[in-house]
Amino acid sequence: MTADPRKSDPGLYDYWPYENRPKITWPDGRKLAFWIAPNIEFYELNPPVNPQRKSWPRPHPDITPYSYRDHGNRVGHWRLMELMDAFDMRGSVSLSVAMCQHHPEIIEACTARGWEFFSHGIYNTRYIYGMDEAQERAILEDSIKTVQDATGQRIRGYLAPALTHTERTIDLLAEYDFRYSCDLFQDDQPQPLKTKSGKRLISMPYSLEVNDHYAYNVYGQSPRQYTDLLKRHFDTLLAEGEASGTVMCIPLHAYLVGRAHRIGPFRDVLDHVAAHRDDVWITTAGEIADYYLQHHYDTALADIRAKTAKGRG
Secondary structure, three states, rough: OOOHHHHHOOOOOOOOOOOOOOOOOOOOOOEEEEEEEEEEEEOOOOOOOOOEEOOOOOOOOOHHHHHHHHHHHHHHHHHHHHHHHHHHOOEEEOOOOOHHHHHHHHHHHHOOOOEEEEEOOOOOOOOOOOHHHHHHHHHHHHHHHHHHHHOOOOOOOOOOOOHHHOOHHHHHHHHHOEEEOOOOOOOOOOOOOOOOOOOOOOOOOOOOOOOHHHHHHOOOOOOOOOOOOHHHHHHHHHOOOOOOHHHHEEEEEEHOOOOOOOHHHHHHHHHHHHHHOOOEEEEEEEEHHHHHHHOOHHHHHHHHHHHHHHHHH
16 A cells, blocks of 8 residues: 555655765854754733643633743743853744733843844744634734834744644745744754745754753753753764764753753753854854855755655656
8 A cells, every 4th residue: 555645744844864965064164053042932821712722721810830931031031041141152032922012121131132033923822723824924924023123133933832833834934034944853954845935944953852841841850861961962963063064952941941940050051062162153043044045055955856856766
């Protein structure tokens, strides 16, 4: 029985084995492009109901998880930002765009530091599931305009709110001139994505495995275990980057890593990364995307097409 690829694969990218790809060389010959993604989010206390997924597990008002997450905006983010300042590391903010109205002080502080912003939807409690095309377009247009008005930046990246999508999300990102998506977790290097318009869009490595949400809330790790995980992940990607440049992202949530008992161990991670500055490009997702699109996208796409055609031959 022959499998129908339309039912087994969404067709957003081609299979492209890790070995024997064209070599990626990052600026100044660095082996690893490293970026930090603080998720700066707003969780509504009583959001509109999405029939496919509940925002809060208990009846309204479920104030416990709401206030637990609110700690990030009130305390944790400022603690994390101060730590990143100490290592001269900028963030690429996965932004609930409504934060521009709810807590503009945070947006202003990030902007003053030269941090990048990319869209994480309007609220992390409003899911894309079931939206029609007009609704999804409205979210992208709102994201572009709101961040532009608040910061002067034109956002070029996207991570769907609560990782929720429709079948058209990737194509809409390309149509609206986004450059990268963080919604796919298939690789440790950027990869060209397939879009109906043919516009260039890449998948930016953004790992759930090293996300502090998974470390603390899913895997139940201690701060020291999480520190060890991040160091081992970094060391492997740095070693592999000798052959061809790799990417490491650390996705963070200030209400988790920014807690008083966790920030110290996380400092050890940044200290470990900083000790390898000669080999590591410490940058933002937008700068990685721009460099890759300029220097490596065309070569990668040609290699993918050649190997795909050979596999079918």
